[in-house]
Amino acid sequence: MRLFLLVALTMVAFAxxxxxxxxxxxxxxxxxxLFAAIRIASGAALLLVLAGQDGGVRxxxxxxxxxxxxxxxxxxxxxxFAYLSLDAGLGALILFGAVQLTMFAGAVLAGQVxxxxxxxxxxxxxxxxxxMFAPGAAAPPLAGAALMALAGIAWGLYSLRGxxxxxxxxxxxxxxxxxxxxxxxxxxxxxxxxTITPTGVLLAVASGALASGLGYSLWYAVLPRxxxxxxxxxxxxxxxxxxxxxxxxxxxxxxxxFAIASVLVIGGVLLATxxxxxQTQRNRAPTRxxx
Numbered sequence: 001m002r003l004f005l006l007v008a009l010t011m012v013a014f015a016x017x018x019x020x021x022x023x024x025x026x027x028x029x030x031x032x033x034l035f036a037a038i039r040i041a042s043g044a045a046l047l048l049v050l051a052g053q054d055g056g057v058r059x060x061x062x063x064x065x066x067x068x069x070x071x072x073x074x075x076x077x078x079x080x081f082a083y084l085s086l087d088a089g090l091g092a093l094i095l096f097g098a099v100q101l102t103m104f105a106g107a108v109l110a111g112q113v114x115x116x117x118x119x120x121x122x123x124x125x126x127x128x129x130x131x132m133f134a135p136g137a138a139a140p141p142l143a144g145a146a147l148m149a150l151a152g153i154a155w156g157l158y159s160l161r162g163x164x165x166x167x168x169x170x171x172x173x174x175x176x177x178x179x180x181x182x183x184x185x186x187x188x189x190x191x192x193x194x195t196i197t198p199t200g201v202l203l204a205v206a207s208g209a210l211a212s213g214l215g216y217s218l219w220y221a222v223l224p225r226x227x228x229x230x231x232x233x234x235x236x237x238x239x240x241x242x243x244x245x246x247x248x249x250x251x252x253x254x255x256x257x258f259a260i261a262s263v264l265v266i267g268g269v270l271l272a273t274x275x276x277x278x279q280t281q282r283n284r285a286p287t288r289x290x291x
Contacts, residue, residue, distance in 0.1 A: 098152025117275025
């Protein structure tokens, strides 16, 4: 139950990123490149303070990963720019559909064979998102859809890599620090002379330091205790949480479709989490376990 609550808290942090990004861009408070740059830089600053108290920056950077930082950077930039042309619902559907496919593929390639409840739970979750977003929606712009799919793949790879992190807080801090120079340079290049307001900066800092920095550290901490397939299914709750936040903060309407989708998604996650999953590991002797 403690693990379940930690995962739920992490999903709320992920959803907060969507809501904060939507607020900043929809209100025209800041250009997307600058938002992404401030988000990464503020996350790096807070994480360095927290992770560097015992051993300093050198010990933090000992956990650096070029692949992790690269995946984080691609995710943050693609995610932000995709929302210039996608509405939040379609964007969330594309993002977490790509995340789920990436992480399931990673799990299978790693030798995991998820049990049937996890497959059924995953299908129910995806069905819930389709019910919520697909009917009546216009076809998404190709560029925005491609960017969001790229963001989902990058986040899935980042999550798969996080499952092996020995020190989640320092690993997350090192990833943010490595990604910051490129994020800042790219943001300035793509948003030269663009809009930036104090409100936009505050929203970007809240997204980076709180929802991203602390949220991703928590995610890296719980990932080693989750199979990749279960971690993929759990993230299907994020669009539902984000829509709830959007309704409360941005005044977006809640409909019967939302209620049906919520039941499907939550039911799928519960089945995948608590169902009798007889997951096996290929290429291993049945009596051996990995500690």
